[in-house]
Amino acid sequence: MGGSHISTQTLRARTAANSRSAWIAAIAIPLMLLAPALWNGYPLLQWDTGGYLARWYEGYLVPSRSTTFGLYLHFGEDSSFWINLGINALATLWILQLTLRVLGISEPLRLLAMSLVLALTTSLPFLASTLLTDIFAGLSVLSLFILVAHGKRTSIPEKCLLFGLTAFAAATHSATLAVLLGLCCVGWIARPFLRGRISVSALTQGSLTIVAGAALLLSTNFALSGKLAWTPGGYGVAFARMLQDGIVAQYLRDHCPKQNFKLCPYRDQLPATADQFLWGSSMFNTLGRFQGLGDEMGFIVLHSLAEYPAWQAKAALTATAQQLVYVGTGEGTNGWLGHTYGIIERFLPAQVKPMRAAQQQRWHFDFTAINRIHIPVALASMLLAVVLFGRGVLRRRFDDLTLLAGTVSFALLGNAFVCAAISGPHDRYGARMAWLATMVVLIAAARQFAGEDARDRSLPPRQEVDDPDLVDLVADRAHVIAVRNVEHLGTRNDLPERRG
Structure with missing residues (x-):
């Protein structure tokens, strides 16, 4: 009885301490994630923000601007978008906590420490503080993994x-x-080799999220524009990347004598980069932008893929390799965002004054010093994440950490290929995913510090703990051992009653 009383008192004390730590983490982590916006005095804006904001008001589809995200921003307008930033921060807190919980290392202080390191060394707080889709790119990888x-x-x-x-x-x-x-797709291919770690039903659920996402986008496109169509612009963005690689110029030289393209008179005056062509003062504007050149750009993209397959493959692989090291924070978050400012002034005049008073609009943001930390941390973390995955595969140890490291590694590679091959390498595309690798490294370090017995010790699916206060406690090494010993003794003592 005495031992039981002491154990109960100890559990209650630890539960109370964990409860206090959980409240501290629940308050401190969102504040850390939104620190850039709080210092700025207004949500951070980016080159593309205005295009999303305008979707509700303009009522038509534009290239590469999701109406789904446009509606998400519209719902937060009355709060000057602080509701959106609050959702960003709370979603990040929840996903980080849930990731640690399913991996069996969900102590609040550990979550707080990891979040602090991520806030200081990665782009995560800037992603959460910016009115842009990028925060959801990394969070969705973790949510799909879980x-x-x-x-x-x-x-x-x-x-x-x-x-x-x-x-x-x-x-x-x-x-x-x-x-x-x-x-x-990687999950379906790898499933036979994972020794039952992933079920068919779980992969089906994960795959259905893609179907649901596509249906959601089509629905919002139809609701705002009256057209049941995909967001336009894919061919135009790919065309610009091919122009930057010299493929478009070569295609025009080969075909302009025979085919009357609108771009033929300009084939010797094409800009050097995709950004100059799409967003600068180029013949793209003169010829009607996406509406005037859309069909022609699509035709050239498809036919140049067929005519120069080796060149296209080499260009895509080169761009992918470049994208993997383009991980700087802050691209497009500067003091001059003409289109975004114009959209806010036109449709949200009440927000012009606080927007203009923000630190960003007074050119007080400089990411040079920040990237002296962020870029080395991102590159080192990405390399270590791949090493962790490779070591697990070589040892045929497909534990939780190996699966997470593999998921993040494939996500980084896939993101680099998709973004670079279509749009060209940009720091923004790398920075929105690189923090995932840092999180993997921090989780690996936490497990190493906790010791061998704490690794991969999350509760098996068949076990349930009814008391929510004990869920986090049983993940601790000492309590795992204690719980298992109690179960072992209970099994041995479950003997048939002696007959008199």
Whole structure:
């Protein structure tokens, strides 16, 4: 009785301490994630923000601007978009906590420490503080991982939220949808080799998030524009990347004598980069932009793929390799965002004054010093994540850490290929995913520090703990041993009653 009393008191004390730590983490982590916006005095804006904001008001489809994300921003307008940033931060907190929980290392102080390191060394707080789709690119990779690899360790409401978050993220950006689709394909291919770690039903659920995301995007496109169509612009963006690689100029030289393209008179005056062509003062504007050149750009893209397959493959692989090292924070988040400012002034005049008063609009943001930390950390983390995955594969140890490292590694590679091959390498595309690798490294370090017995010790799916206060406690090494010893003794003592 005395020993039982002491153990109960100890458990209650640890539960109370964990409860206090959980409240501290729940308050501190969102504040850390939104620190850039709080210092700025207004949500951070980016080159592309205005295009998303305008979707509700303009009522038609434009290239590469998801109406789903446009509606998401519209719902937060009355709060000057602080509701959107709050959702960004809370979704990030939830996904980080849930990831650690299913991996069996969910102590609040550990979550707080990891979040602090991520906030100081990665782009994560800037992603959460910016009115852009990028925060959901990384979160959706983790939500898909949990849903597929650890769905049995989550409740039904959590599964529904994970499914909804993944589908919403897929609908906010075509590149995110492509990365998630690629991860599902890898999962189906790898499943026979994973010794039952992933079930058919879990992979089916994960794959259905892609279908749901596509349906959501088509629905919002129809609701706002009256057209049941995909977001336009894919051919135009790919065309610009091929122009930057010199493929378009060569195609025009080969075919202009025979085919009357609108671009033929300009074939010797093409800009050097995709950004100059699409967003600068180029013949693209003169010829009607996407509406005037859309069909011609699509024709050239498809036919140049057929005529120069080796060149196209080499250009795509080169761009992918470049994208993997383009991980700087802050691209497009500077003090001059003419289109975005114009959209806010036109449709949200009440927000012009606070927007103009923000630090960003007064050119007080400089990412030079920040990237002296972020870029080395991102590159080192990506390399270590691949090493962790490779070591697990070589040892044929497909534990939780190996699966997570593999998921993140494939997500980084898929993101680099999709973004670079279509749009060309940009720091923004790399920075929105690189923090995932840093998180993998931090999880590996936490497990190493906790010791061998703490690795891969999350509760098996068949075990349930009714008391929510004990869920986090049983993940601790000492309590895992204690619980298992009690179970062992209980099994041995379950003997038939002696007959008198």
